[in-house]
Amino acid sequence: MAMNQRIRASLPLFQKVLASDSLSSGRSTLQKINPNFISAERDYATAPAKSDKIKVPIALFGAFGNYASALYLAATKANAFEKVEAELFDLVEATKKSPTFSQFTRDPTVPADVRKKAIEDICAQAKFSDVTRNLLLIMAENGRLRYLDGITKKFSELTMAHRGEMKATVTTVIPLPPAEEKELKEALQEILGEGMTVKLEQKIDPSILGGLVVEFGQKVFDMSIKTRAKQMERFLREPVNV
Numbered sequence: 001m002a003m004n005q006r007i008r009a010s011l012p013l014f015q016k017v018l019a020s021d022s023l024s025s026g027r028s029t030l031q032k033i034n035p036n037f038i039s040a041e042r043d044y045a046t047a048p049a050k051s052d053k054i055k056v057p058i059a060l061f062g063a064f065g066n067y068a069s070a071l072y073l074a075a076t077k078a079n080a081f082e083k084v085e086a087e088l089f090d091l092v093e094a095t096k097k098s099p100t101f102s103q104f105t106r107d108p109t110v111p112a113d114v115r116k117k118a119i120e121d122i123c124a125q126a127k128f129s130d131v132t133r134n135l136l137l138i139m140a141e142n143g144r145l146r147y148l149d150g151i152t153k154k155f156s157e158l159t160m161a162h163r164g165e166m167k168a169t170v171t172t173v174i175p176l177p178p179a180e181e182k183e184l185k186e187a188l189q190e191i192l193g194e195g196m197t198v199k200l201e202q203k204i205d206p207s208i209l210g211g212l213v214v215e216f217g218q219k220v221f222d223m224s225i226k227t228r229a230k231q232m233e234r235f236l237r238e239p240v241n242v
Contacts, residue, residue: 057161068154075131085159087132088152105145115140171203171213
């Protein structure tokens, strides 16, 4: 993907930024682009999940949910929520592929000015939208870059709901055969009803021993052998009435 290439190309800028002794100590970059920055962090973290004209498709809770909801409103108003989603996914992928970048986002000892300068360079090089850039600068200013993955996942829930999709995750010891995957997807689709589309994702986890675990919306259907074994163990430990 071209954007991934631009992000990877911009990573060496971190070395220059981290080694620079001439970072501006004057008025912060974020204040230059947003005179109301003092309330910006609070706006992103606690913004209500509704607007006069735009509403989030599903209610999310917690700090990640509040950030994601505010981001969804800003991206939708800018008619750029799909672009923002793609940019966030690419940036998360970059943190997975680059140990240096990942460490940078998680290191609380990096000065705020250094974080902001690096993010400015990344956004310029990758040609990120203003919505994504503003979010990242706020997170950099307040040491929240380490939460990028969690916020991105919550934002993805909103974009999927916007498109009428719902993610379902099935965990098994080995991949489901196509016929069984199709049958499971049809069963979930029947539960969901018309107007929404199930997006089924498979995960492999040998620790469940067998069976499957299905996460669907706010529900978890645990039919794994591991859970059944624990239930049997509790049953066998119960005193027997004679």
